[in-house]
Amino acid sequence: MGNTIIQFENVSKSYDDGTVVLKNINFELEKGKFYTLLGPSGCGKTTILRIIAGFTAPSSGNVYFNGKKINNVPAHQRQVNTVFQDYALFPHLNVFENVAFGLRIKKMKEKEIQERVREALKFVNLEGFENREISEMSGGQRQRVAIARAIVNNPEVILLDEPLSALDLKLRYEMQYELRELQQRLGKTFVFVTHDQEEALAMSDEIFVINDGQIQQSGSPVDIYDEPINRFVADFIGESNIVEGIMLEDYKVQFAGKVFDCVDKGMKPNEKVDVVIRPEDLEITSVDKGKLVVTVDTQLFRGVHYELSTYDKDGNEWLVHSLKKAEVGEEIGLYFEPEAIHVMRLNETEEEFDKRLESYGVSENA
Amino acid sequence: MRDRVAKGPLIPYLLWIVFFVIAPIALIIYYSMLDLQGNFTLENYKRFFSPVYLKMAFTSFFYAILITFFTLLISYPTAYFLTKTKHKHLWLMFIIIPSWINLLLKTYAFIGIFGLYGPINAFISVFGIEPKQILFTDFSFLFVSVYIFIPFMIMPIFNSIDKLNPSLVDAARDLGASPFTTFRRVIWPLTIEGVKSGIQVTFIPALSLFMITRLIAGNQVITLGTAIEQQFLVAQNWGMGSTIAVFLVLIMFASMIFTAKRTKGGRV
Numbered sequence: 001m002g003n004t005i006i007q008f009e010n011v012s013k014s015y016d017d018g019t020v021v022l023k024n025i026n027f028e029l030e031k032g033k034f035y036t037l038l039g040p041s042g043c044g045k046t047t048i049l050r051i052i053a054g055f056t057a058p059s060s061g062n063v064y065f066n067g068k069k070i071n072n073v074p075a076h077q078r079q080v081n082t083v084f085q086d087y088a089l090f091p092h093l094n095v096f097e098n099v100a101f102g103l104r105i106k107k108m109k110e111k112e113i114q115e116r117v118r119e120a121l122k123f124v125n126l127e128g129f130e131n132r133e134i135s136e137m138s139g140g141q142r143q144r145v146a147i148a149r150a151i152v153n154n155p156e157v158i159l160l161d162e163p164l165s166a167l168d169l170k171l172r173y174e175m176q177y178e179l180r181e182l183q184q185r186l187g188k189t190f191v192f193v194t195h196d197q198e199e200a201l202a203m204s205d206e207i208f209v210i211n212d213g214q215i216q217q218s219g220s221p222v223d224i225y226d227e228p229i230n231r232f233v234a235d236f237i238g239e240s241n242i243v244e245g246i247m248l249e250d251y252k253v254q255f256a257g258k259v260f261d262c263v264d265k266g267m268k269p270n271e272k273v274d275v276v277i278r279p280e281d282l283e284i285t286s287v288d289k290g291k292l293v294v295t296v297d298t299q300l301f302r303g304v305h306y307e308l309s310t311y312d313k314d315g316n317e318w319l320v321h322s323l324k325k326a327e328v329g330e331e332i333g334l335y336f337e338p339e340a341i342h343v344m345r346l347n348e349t350e351e352e353f354d355k356r357l358e359s360y361g362v363s364e365n366a
Numbered sequence: 367m368r369d370r371v372a373k374g375p376l377i378p379y380l381l382w383i384v385f386f387v388i389a390p391i392a393l394i395i396y397y398s399m400l401d402l403q404g405n406f407t408l409e410n411y412k413r414f415f416s417p418v419y420l421k422m423a424f425t426s427f428f429y430a431i432l433i434t435f436f437t438l439l440i441s442y443p444t445a446y447f448l449t450k451t452k453h454k455h456l457w458l459m460f461i462i463i464p465s466w467i468n469l470l471l472k473t474y475a476f477i478g479i480f481g482l483y484g485p486i487n488a489f490i491s492v493f494g495i496e497p498k499q500i501l502f503t504d505f506s507f508l509f510v511s512v513y514i515f516i517p518f519m520i521m522p523i524f525n526s527i528d529k530l531n532p533s534l535v536d537a538a539r540d541l542g543a544s545p546f547t548t549f550r551r552v553i554w555p556l557t558i559e560g561v562k563s564g565i566q567v568t569f570i571p572a573l574s575l576f577m578i579t580r581l582i583a584g585n586q587v588i589t590l591g592t593a594i595e596q597q598f599l600v601a602q603n604w605g606m607g608s609t610i611a612v613f614l615v616l617i618m619f620a621s622m623i624f625t626a627k628r629t630k631g632g633r634v
Contacts, residue, residue: 055536075539076548088537092555101551102541153541 003030004067005156005189006052011061013047013213021047023213025061029191031156034183036192036200039210040236045193048210049159052191054078066156080157081150085165087142089134095121095145096130102153120152123182140171147182157189164199176202197237201225209233217350229353230344234276241282243316245275245343253343256292256312264343266356274344279307279319281340284326290333294318296326310334391615398608410609419593423613426589430572433511437568438561440512441519445560448520449527458524465517473581476510477501480582502584510582511572519564526560527553562625570618590614 006029013022021044029035037045050056051063054075063070070078081102089098097104099117108116121127124144129137137145143163150158160179164172180203183190194200200207201221209216209224209232217229228234231242245255250265255275267273287293294310297317301307308320310332318334326332345353401407413419444461448454464472478484480500487497500506530553538548576591590610597607 053536053540055539075536076542076544080540082537082540084533084537086531086533088531088533090534090537090552090556101538101543105542105547105551149541 004028005031005065006191007064008048008051009062009064011048011051011058011063013044013051013056013059021213022051022058025213025215027208027215027218029157029189031189032187033205034180034190034192034203036194036204036207037210038194038197038200038207038236041195043210044213045195045210046161049082049161049191049193052157053080053082053159079155080159081153081155082159082161083143083146083150083163085161085163087146087163089142089145089149091134093134094130095126095132095134095137098134098145099149099152101149106153116152117148120148123151123185124148124178139167140175143167143175147179151182151186151188155188157191158186160190160192162194163192164194165196172199179203201237209236211236215350217353227342227357228276228344229348229350230346231274234274234342234344239279239319239321241277241279241316241318243275245273247271247273247343253341256314256316258291260291260341261338262341262343263339263360264341266359267343267345272346274346276342276344277318277336277340279321280305281336282318282320282322283335284308284320284322284324285333285335287331287333290335292318292334294332294334296328296330296332299326299328394608394611394615396608397604398612400605402603402605407605410605413606414609414613419610422588422590422593423617425587426573426591427617429507429511429575429587429589430569432508433515433572434565434569436508436512437515437519438564441516441564442523442561444516445520445523445527448524454524454528458520461520462517465514469514470577472514473510473578476506476513476582480506501582502586504583504587507579507583507587510578511575514578515568515572518567522563522567523557523560526557530556566622566625569621573617573621574614 008025008027011022011025012020014020025044025048037048039045047056051058054070054073054077057071065073065078065080090101093101096117099120100113103113103116117130118127121129124147126141126144126148129141129145134142134145143166146163163179164175167175176199179190179192183203192200192203201224204221206218207221207224208218211232217224217233219227224233225237228237228240234240234242243255245253247253247264247267247270248259249269250267251262253260253262253264253273253275292312294312296308296310298309299306302321305321305323306325308322308326310318310320312318320334345356348356398410399406399408401409414423448457448461451457479486481487482497482499482501484500486500491497534552534556535548538552539545543551573589574591574594575589576595579587579589579592580595590613594607594610594614597603597610
């Protein structure tokens, strides 16, 4: 508990016109970790960030920072700094002065300002750019200036609002590595907002998947990828095949007209469930060896693998990622291990979900 | 070939500039060097540097600065709060509509309002205060001038504040700036161009005001504008009138240069 830096307690946010953005959000963030708020646009993730930064006040509930309630602390008195989506660099100031902005406000001595700005710029590999105008910097460089401007103040928490979304693909990949490395070198708490699940999986210690103003699931990237709590999470994170099924009894699930062995238990007999199988867990085999028999509809070459869209006799679509090629129109068998089947109860809360997983005896944080 | 095609459409504009910009200024300069008999002389210029005219120039300058200052003082906060309202463009229109009404008409309206038997004097007499001479004072002159210029000042300022990226304000707050510091170090420097345009469209016309000066200030305030009117219409001394006009043009140029865009610097 002593490690908690930010805590949300029953935080809700709605606007005057009645739109509800956040519904009863609860979470705790620990010092020195990389957190990601992941969700589609309009899900409320940016609102959470703005509440932490102090730009927006929650309609109800409390926000704690280092154990102190900060609901009424104005933005300029909080020990957090933000990297904005559009970077929000001051166009009338050059690179040095942008980074020095926060230090000048603190009335720091000129010599110390020089030192710290130089150090921050070195941190983001922008030495020698001090006197450039912002308009002379490329997108990736502006991004770094924005990060330098945030870290130079030595805040406890750095908030990043979709900072990579304006960059091109290659630069985005590079910045993912850099951000993760930067966070580990600084040892600060990062709260990163994104709608890009790949970014979230690659960088985070812990991900909060948010939809419709609620936290759907939180956990390590591996947990969330392997054990999504519901259809939304399974669909949003990675690619998945989701079909409806019936849990006949423990370790027996029926879908696509057949009964399969699985590793899930603890549901009511004959309970309706959603079944997820990731495309990379499906293996192409001959029709007689296959657990499912499907017809190949389309095939795309994705570089590392082929992506096959196939249909079974019931009309369910099965996406397959395979190193092997198939022929369009061909009938093939699909094989998968019992562990590949992930069963999701409908409308299960995160608490119930965690409890059920624990009862399997597998360590969740493996 | 392409060059010729591009030049063709420019001809009407070139003619316009020659006949309506260059020619009038040349004529003014020409007339400024003529005496009452039409002889060439520099006497008018010498006379301009006499105490009478210098004082007039100073008065014009002084009032124009006052008018601009008060107009800015009212317009900036107004424009700022306008951008924060929900139907900002509607409100802006309400403020601009009065500028569509004829200037003379508005000026006459103020003669009625400020008059000895006007509503203001009627109002203060309710509290037992004797009717006062409001018209023909410095105050009424400034008041009416500021009123006239406010819409012209608000428009460019409104546009520059409206264009300001709101996340810059968030960023300043995020970096520890109080609301006042945010204004001083981010909002003001980034909207200064709008303020400069506002000053240009207020200060320059305010220098050469003569109708409001005549009708509202009476003979209490004598500016270069009224002096030009005197010289042309009363004294029939076109030479002296033109000389004053030449100096007005020079002052305007100077103020244009003064408020022109400057190259970006490092610190503020």
